[in-house]
Amino acid sequence: MGLSATFRCFRGCDGSYPLTQAIYRCPKCDGLLTVAHDMAALAETSGEEWRRLFDRRWSATSPSGVWSKREWIAPEVPEEAIVTTGEGMTPLVSSARAAGPVRRLASELGFGELLIKQCGTTHTGSFKDLGMTVLVSVVNHAVRSGALDVRAIACASTGDTSAALAAYGAAAGLPVVVLLPRGMVSVGQLVQPLSHGARVLALETDFDGCMRVVRELAARGLVYLANSMNPLRIEGQKTVAIEIAQQLGWQAPDWIVIPSGNLGNAAALWAGFSMARDLGVIDRLPRLCIAQAENANPMYLAFQAGVRGEVPAVVARPTQASAIRIGNPVSAPRAMAALEAMGGVVEQASETELADACARADRSGLYADPHTGVAIACAKKLRARGTIGAAERVVVVSTASALKFTEFKLGYHERTLPDIDAALANAPIPLPADVDEVAKHLV
Amino acid sequence: MGLSATFRCFRGCDGSYPLTQAIYRCPKCDGLLTVAHDMAALAETSGEEWRRLFDRRWSATSPSGVWSKREWIAPEVPEEAIVTTGEGMTPLVSSARAAGPVRRLASELGFGELLIKQCGTTHTGSFKDLGMTVLVSVVNHAVRSGALDVRAIACASTGDTSAALAAYGAAAGLPVVVLLPRGMVSVGQLVQPLSHGARVLALETDFDGCMRVVRELAARGLVYLANSMNPLRIEGQKTVAIEIAQQLGWQAPDWIVIPSGNLGNAAALWAGFSMARDLGVIDRLPRLCIAQAENANPMYLAFQAGVRGEVPAVVARPTQASAIRIGNPVSAPRAMAALEAMGGVVEQASETELADACARADRSGLYADPHTGVAIACAKKLRARGTIGAAERVVVVSTASALKFTEFKLGYHERTLPDIDAALANAPIPLPADVDEVAKHLV
Numbered sequence: 100m101g102l103s104a105t106f107r108c109f110r111g112c113d114g115s116y117p118l119t120q121a122i123y124r125c126p127k128c129d130g131l132l133t134v135a136h137d138m139a140a141l142a143e144t145s146g147e148e149w150r151r152l153f154d155r156r157w158s159a160t161s162p163s164g165v166w167s168k169r170e171w172i173a174p175e176v177p178e179e180a181i182v183t184t185g186e187g188m189t190p191l192v193s194s195a196r197a198a199g200p201v202r203r204l205a206s207e208l209g210f211g212e213l214l215i216k217q218c219g220t221t222h223t224g225s226f227k228d229l230g231m232t233v234l235v236s237v238v239n240h241a242v243r244s245g246a247l248d249v250r251a252i253a254c255a256s257t258g259d260t261s262a263a264l265a266a267y268g269a270a271a272g273l274p275v276v277v278l279l280p281r282g283m284v285s286v287g288q289l290v291q292p293l294s295h296g297a298r299v300l301a302l303e304t305d306f307d308g309c310m311r312v313v314r315e316l317a318a319r320g321l322v323y324l325a326n327s328m329n330p331l332r333i334e335g336q337k338t339v340a341i342e343i344a345q346q347l348g349w350q351a352p353d354w355i356v357i358p359s360g361n362l363g364n365a366a367a368l369w370a371g372f373s374m375a376r377d378l379g380v381i382d383r384l385p386r387l388c389i390a391q392a393e394n395a396n397p398m399y400l401a402f403q404a405g406v407r408g409e410v411p412a413v414v415a416r417p418t419q420a421s422a423i424r425i426g427n428p429v430s431a432p433r434a435m436a437a438l439e440a441m442g443g444v445v446e447q448a449s450e451t452e453l454a455d456a457c458a459r460a461d462r463s464g465l466y467a468d469p470h471t472g473v474a475i476a477c478a479k480k481l482r483a484r485g486t487i488g489a490a491e492r493v494v495v496v497s498t499a500s501a502l503k504f505t506e507f508k509l510g511y512h513e514r515t516l517p518d519i520d521a522a523l524a525n526a527p528i529p530l531p532a533d534v535d536e537v538a539k540h541l542v
Numbered sequence: 543m544g545l546s547a548t549f550r551c552f553r554g555c556d557g558s559y560p561l562t563q564a565i566y567r568c569p570k571c572d573g574l575l576t577v578a579h580d581m582a583a584l585a586e587t588s589g590e591e592w593r594r595l596f597d598r599r600w601s602a603t604s605p606s607g608v609w610s611k612r613e614w615i616a617p618e619v620p621e622e623a624i625v626t627t628g629e630g631m632t633p634l635v636s637s638a639r640a641a642g643p644v645r646r647l648a649s650e651l652g653f654g655e656l657l658i659k660q661c662g663t664t665h666t667g668s669f670k671d672l673g674m675t676v677l678v679s680v681v682n683h684a685v686r687s688g689a690l691d692v693r694a695i696a697c698a699s700t701g702d703t704s705a706a707l708a709a710y711g712a713a714a715g716l717p718v719v720v721l722l723p724r725g726m727v728s729v730g731q732l733v734q735p736l737s738h739g740a741r742v743l744a745l746e747t748d749f750d751g752c753m754r755v756v757r758e759l760a761a762r763g764l765v766y767l768a769n770s771m772n773p774l775r776i777e778g779q780k781t782v783a784i785e786i787a788q789q790l791g792w793q794a795p796d797w798i799v800i801p802s803g804n805l806g807n808a809a810a811l812w813a814g815f816s817m818a819r820d821l822g823v824i825d826r827l828p829r830l831c832i833a834q835a836e837n838a839n840p841m842y843l844a845f846q847a848g849v850r851g852e853v854p855a856v857v858a859r860p861t862q863a864s865a866i867r868i869g870n871p872v873s874a875p876r877a878m879a880a881l882e883a884m885g886g887v888v889e890q891a892s893e894t895e896l897a898d899a900c901a902r903a904d905r906s907g908l909y910a911d912p913h914t915g916v917a918i919a920c921a922k923k924l925r926a927r928g929t930i931g932a933a934e935r936v937v938v939v940s941t942a943s944a945l946k947f948t949e950f951k952l953g954y955h956e957r958t959l960p961d962i963d964a965a966l967a968n969a970p971i972p973l974p975a976d977v978d979e980v981a982k983h984l985v
Contacts, residue, residue, distance in 0.1 A: 159600045159631075159788040162639065179640040184907065185660065188602075190628025196605065197622040198682060200665070200713040217628065220663055222643070223909065224945050239641060250984045270643040270907030274985045281972055290951045293968045294904035300983060304975035315977045321984060345602040461737035464627065464713030466666065502667050502945035508733045525736045529724055532747035534758045540743060541693045541764060542717045 102174035106330065107135040109432060118173060118331065119241035121249065121323050131432060134173075134330050138377065141170065146379025150349050153380075157188060157345065164188035165232050165338045171374060172334045173237055180240035182271040184222035186232050187338055191216050191346040191494070192465075200464030207459060208479045211490040214352070215465060216343055219500035223266045223291060225259035225422075226364060226498040229339060230332030235267035237331050238323050242273065251276045251298070253322035255309040257284045258422050259499060262291035264325050269295040276322060278302060278309040328429045333367045340371025343494055344381045351381045353491035355441075356388040356478045358470035358498055360423030362398060362434035365389045368496075369437030385494070387443035389434060390477035392453065394418040395425055398434060402445035407435060419469040419507050419516070420453060422499065444486065448476035450518045454511055457501075458523035461508075468504050471497040545617035549773065550578040552875060561616060561774065562684035564692065564766050574875060577616075577773050581820065584613065589822025593792050596823075600631060600788065607631035608675050608781045614817060615777045616680055623683035625714040627665035629675050630781055634659050634789040634937070635908075643907030650902060651922045654933040657795070658908060659786055662943035666709045666734060668702035668865075669807060669941040672782060673775030678710035680774050681766050685716065694719045694741070696765035698752040700727045701865050702942060705734035707768050712738040719765060721745060721752040771872045776810045783814025786937055787824045794824045796934035798884075799831040799921045801913035801941055803866030805841060805877035808832045811939075812880030828937070830886035832877060833920035835896065837861040838868055841877060845888035850878060862912040862950050862959070863896060865942065887929065891919035893961045897954055900944075901966035904951075911947050914940040 105115040108125035109132060116122050118134065125132055144152075156167035164187020165172065194205030194213045205213035218226040234252075241247035251274040254264050261277045268275035277292045281301035289299055302309055310326075317324040325332075344351055351372060359365045368387060375381045391399045395415035415426035428434070437443060448456070456479065457472035467475065474495045481487040501508065510516040512524045530536055548558040551568035552575060559565050561577065568575055587595075599610035607630020608615065636657045637648030648656035661669040677695075684690035694717040697707050704720045711718035720735045724744035732742055745752055753769075760767040768775075787794055794815060802808045811830060818824045834842045838858035858869035871877070880886060891899070899922065900915035910918065917938045924930040944951065953959040955967045973979055 154602065157600075157602045159597065159785070160791055162633075162636075162642075181639075182641040183639065184643050185633025185635050185663075188631070190605075190665075192628050193605075196624075196626065198625040198679075198714045199605075200627050200709065202713070203715060217665075220628075220665065222633075222660075222663065224943070236641075253984075266643065266907050266909065268907075269905055270645070271641045272646060276984055278980070279970075281970075286952060286956065286970070287948060289970065290948055290955065291909065293955045293970070294901070294909060294951050295907065296905040296966075296968055298983065298985065299968070299970040300980060301970040301972045302975040302980070303973070308975045312975055312977055312980055316981060316984075319977075319981070321981055342602070348603055458737070462712055462739040464709050464711075464738065466709065466734065466737060500667070500943070500945055502943055505730060505733055505948075508737050509729060512733065512736045513729065523739075525739055525742070527722075527724075527729070527732065527736070527742040527744040529744045530746070532745040532751045532755055534755055534762075537721070537743060537745070537755055538759060538762070538764055540741065541696075541719055541759070542741065 102137055102140050102170050104134050104136045104173060104175070106132045109133045118237050119244070119246040121247055123324055123328055131328060132330050134334050136171065141378055149378060149380050153345060163232065164342060165229055165335050168338050168341055172338070173233055176236050176240045180236055180243060182235045182239055182267050183232055184228065184266065184270060186221055186228040187342060189217045189220045191343060202463065204460050204463035204465065209482055209489065210493055212492040214494045216339060216494055216496045218339060218496060218498050219468060223262045224500035224503050225263065226336065227259045227263035230335040231263035231267045233335035234325055234329060234331040235271055235273065239271045239273060247323065249321065249323045250274065251322050252325050253278065253313050253316060254325040255279065255306065255313045257288045260327065265292035265295035265297035268297065274298065276300060278313050280305050280309055327361045327363050333363055333370055336364055336367035337371030337374065339496060340368045341375050344375055349381055351383050351385045352494040353385060354388060354487055354493040355385045355496065356390055356474045356493065357496040358390045358420065358423055358473040360395060360425035360428060362428040362430040364498065365437050366430050366433030369440055373440060384441050387437055387441035388477055388481060389438070389443065389445045390474040391445065391447045392418040392420045392423055392473050393447045393449045395423060396447045397426055397428060398431065399445045399447040419450060420473050423470055423473070444481070446477035446480055448473045451520045452476040454516065454519045455522065458511060462523065466501040467497065468499040468501040469507055470499055471495065545580055545583050545613050547577050547579045547616060549575045552576045561680050562687070562689040564690060564760070566767055566771055574771060575773050577777050579614065584821055592821060592823050596788060606675065607785060608672055608778050611781050611784055615781070616676055619679050619683045623679055623686060625678045625682055625710050626675055627671065627709065627713060629664055629671040630785060632660045632663045634786060645906065647903050647906035647908065652925055652932065653936055655935040657937045659782060659937055659939045661782060661939060661941050662911060666705045667943035667946050668706065669779065670702045670706035673778040674706035674710045676778035677768055677772060677774040678714055678716065682714045682716060690766065692764065692766045693717065694765050695768050696721065696756050696759060697768040698722065698749065698756045700731045703770065708735035708738035708740035711740065717741065719743060721756050723748050723752055770804045770806050776806055776813055779807055779810030780814030780817065782939060783811045784818050787818055792824060794826055794828045795937040796828060797831060797930055797936040798828045798939065799833055799917045799936065800939040801833045801863060801866055801916040803838060803868035803871060805871040805873040807941065808880050809873050809876030812883055816883060827884050830880055830884035831920055831924060832881070832886065832888045833917040834888065834890045835861040835863045835866055835916050836890045836892045838866055839890045840869055840871060841874065842888045842890040862893060863916050866913055866916070887924065889920035889923055891916045894963045895919040897959065897962045898965065901954060905966065909944040910940065911942040911944040912950055913942055914938065
């Protein structure tokens with residue numbers, strides 16, 4: 100088919116750059132880059148043919164959900180360079196089933212149909228796997244083909260990004276360097292990158308200082324930068340949109356709700372759904388809700404104020420949804436375009452609201468991390484306000500495994516979390532080891 | 543097709559009992575029960591037809607891997623009673639790929655092909671989901687059809703079993719009771735059942751005392767017992783064997799290695815592979831390795847001593863592989879039969895061996911929990927000894943998410959675990975925030 104993809108300026112400056120080039124911003128305007136596909140070549144295959152191909156590849160012998168859509172992502176990466184852990188093809192759990200973990204939650208919140216896309220049920224326990232498999236595979240291809248000569252892939256991160264980068268780097272046999280501020284990060288936050296053998300450098304500076312160092316190392320060509328402005332990650336993340344449509348029998352839902360801080364994942368949903376529509380695989384886009392924590396809500400404030408251009412930065416306050424505690428989101432321009440294209444809205448959730456949403460979800464049989472709690476709480480508000488209709492089909496993207504948030508769950512049930520009213524806390528009941536006594540306390 | 547399944551005595555006493563009956567032992571000999579299928583009715587469908595049916599059901603719109611094999615499991619449970627979280631269809635990650643998380647590990651250990659079946663990449667983070675979806679669905683069907691009248695489903699457990707039971711019970715809207723010894727269990731071990739709204743009763747007794755109370759409650763008909771002797775769980779767990787064969791293009795591997803304490807999961811592999819062979823879906827059984835922790839090794843000791851009947855109990859010592867710390871395994875008779883049928887062996891791993899296997903696996907890009915470490919360490923020994931040949935294809939079943947074992951990972955890398963030589967420990971490196979200095983420490 101002769102498919103190809105290149106980096107282009109997101110704002111539209113001239114010029115295109117190979118995906119194997121270590122380039123992170125437009126050389127002309129210093130703005131964001133995007134991955135541009137040869138849509139004319141892709142359109143030579145009909146929507147029906149794409150659907151059949153992708154359905155055939157969703158099978159027991161398929162190694163990866165992301166790479167089962169490889170023509171739409173990075174078509175020039177050869178099979179042997181692909182670094183995969185079996186990411187993607189995660190459950191989409193629906194309230195439409197008589198007995199499943201979303202049923203009671205949907206009924207309590209008044210949804211016609213609520214579905215949870217379980218992106219945390221994956222190798223490193225977060226949505227980040229979807230993007231990191233693409234970034235590391237492209238770098239692997241570039242290094243092995245001689246197009247790129249770096250000593251390591253690097254990021255300044257303390258969370259899911261460093262975990263995913265370290266795992267995929269280890270799988271590829273590529274060195275990984277993680278930079279973080281000394282004394283400001285617990286070893287617990289670093290247990291995944293340490294386990295994967297990443298070189299973890301604790302610098303005598305703050306987080307911004309780490310970013311300055313890693314950018315300078317990248318500028319000198321010593322490391323490849325795996326930060327969130329890199330559009331290769333969005334290419335992988337966009338498959339979540341295609342998978343959701345596929346799991347619904349090639350239908351777009353009415354609404355898609357995603358917790359978002361740096362806003363790259365919201366941009367990825369737009370990229371995935373719009374590519375699927377443009378290639379005739381689905382017939383329309385869902386409406387988008389970007390869900391933010393009230394304590395880190397620059398996009399919410401901008402949207403409420405009618406801002407449609409540059410998003411003013413805020414000082415992000417602590418939130419249990421720590422991965423979206425971001426005051427100056429890198430992908431704000433992309434997310435603004437996504438809101439425009441998808442009839443989107445921005446909503447926010449307070450600490451009590453996100454914790455209450457998690458507790459309700461857990462009692463329904465889900466196990467929701469705080470970010471998914473933000474998304475559920477925001478969806479609840481939109482439903483209560485009538486923005487989401489009673490008969491509409493709503494997909495919430497769950498971005499991480501709650502097994503990463505044991506302290507949060509414990510704190511909730513022990514009622515020790517600051518600023519959170521733990522109305523649904525549950526505690527062990529002490530009893531004597533007497534059968535009659537226990538029989539009185541069974542329900 | 544008129545398919546059916548009933549409880550029968552594992553030793554062969556007369557009598558059969560409906561799956562909806564609350565029965566846990568043979569009423570005649572007090573021995574284990576098994577689920578017996580109408581194999582003649584199942585054999586009316588050819589092996590080729592079963593393969594095609596199961597392949598068609600491994601798709602984007604399939605709600606559950608376990609229930610995609612429903613005719614082989616609990617054919618009389620109606621669709622609307624099935625309680626599912628999307629369990630099964632987990633990745634089988636192979637060293638045969640050029641770049642994946644098993645490649646380096648397999649090469650270091652000298653395997654021809656090593657594959658890891660990622661059963662921890664699932665709703666509650668453990669293999670237990672596979673069995674619990676069946677147990678809770680059958681109970682749900684029995685309660686809703688009026689065949690069973692209980693106030694709750696109950697277990698005496700502090701680990702993965704109580705987490706899975708609580709999640710599936712919540713999804714079904716069935717009350718769940720977890721009994722545990724007061725003061726001997728941390729709240730951290732209970733965070734999943736508490737979150738799912740289970741009633742957690744902390745009794746003034748030890749673990750055996752809790753078992754006595756829960757059995758008496760079951761004998762009085764007050765609760766349904768979800769303990770590990772219940773063969774319904776094995777019916778769900780056996781799908782892991784069928785899935786592995788399916789993911790290999792309907793081939794059995796040469797070896798299957800599983801960490802096992804109570805030995806129900808080893809019995810489940812036998813049940814799944816032998817049913818697939820008997821119905822013409824695969825042409826042979828793999829060889830089985832039961833992997834035990836040296837600190838809880840009754841099956842290993844019995845096997846070494848040539849015992850082929852009753853397994854003498856041992857006092858299990860503490861092990862990082864806490865879920866298989868069992869001295870008197872419930873399913874020992876089943877596991878003995880599995881070893882006999884599958885040309886099986888039993889191997890053991892010390893604390894340092896299991897921790898070293900985890901560390902090597904993690905550096906290869908996996909993230910191995912201690913039980914998977916036991917299995918990898920045992921496979922390594924069999925390979926080194928030549929029991930497993932250089933060209934053989936070996937599948938290791940990973941039974942839990944390592945995200946449940948952060949303390950173990952931290953302890954290893956901080957070198958604080960007792961009795962463990964943490965040769966591959968990795969620690970953050972403190973550095974000044976100076977680009978030239980950092981550049982010297984990139985690899």
